[in-house]
Amino acid sequence: MIILITGASHTGKTLLAQRLLETQHVPYLSIDHLKMGLIRSGNTALTPMEDDALTAYLWPIVREIIKTAIENRQDLIVEGCYVPFNWRRDLDNAYLPFIRFVCLAMTDRYIDTHFDEIRRHASDIECRREDPDCTIANLKADNRRVIAGFQKAGEPVVLIEKDYEQTIKTLLD
DSSP states (O other), X not given: OEEEEEESTTSSHHHHHHHHHHHHOOOEEEHXXXXXXXXXXXXXXXXXXXXXXXXXXXXHXXXXXXXXXXXXXXXXXXXXXXXXXXXXXXXXXXXXXXXXXXXXXXXXXXXXXXXXXXXXTTTSSSOOOOOTTOOHHHHHHHHHHHHHHHHHTTOOOEEEOSOHHHHHHHHHO
């Protein structure tokens, strides 16, 4: 089984993947690690700030990793924000039953009431640098974009509305 975790920035994608690793003992692939490996090795001239170009560049690689894992009957968690809204169209229908898709996004209200907490937890799993772009306005815009894009593509979106821990616990169960 492949668990494909995507969503907006700062929604806890990596934390969910880490908890699944710990509880289900399923390894995970961080698309961010793949991104940085390709950037730092000089295999791409893209920078970490080029989200759309990175999605176009990384998704074909990630898609083929997913297909290979399915073909080899291997469980794998794949997490990161570089998943296109219409990701299903790039996979043959034979692969889709083996993929559990999870998209995380926060509501405006959640961001308004928990912004300081969101920033405090930014480095719980990853060592993030101080991010001046992590503002209430930018988080709201990114979450709205993710929600609209995946919903338009017919994908379910798990909305973090009130209790983050309860939302994650529900996904782990």
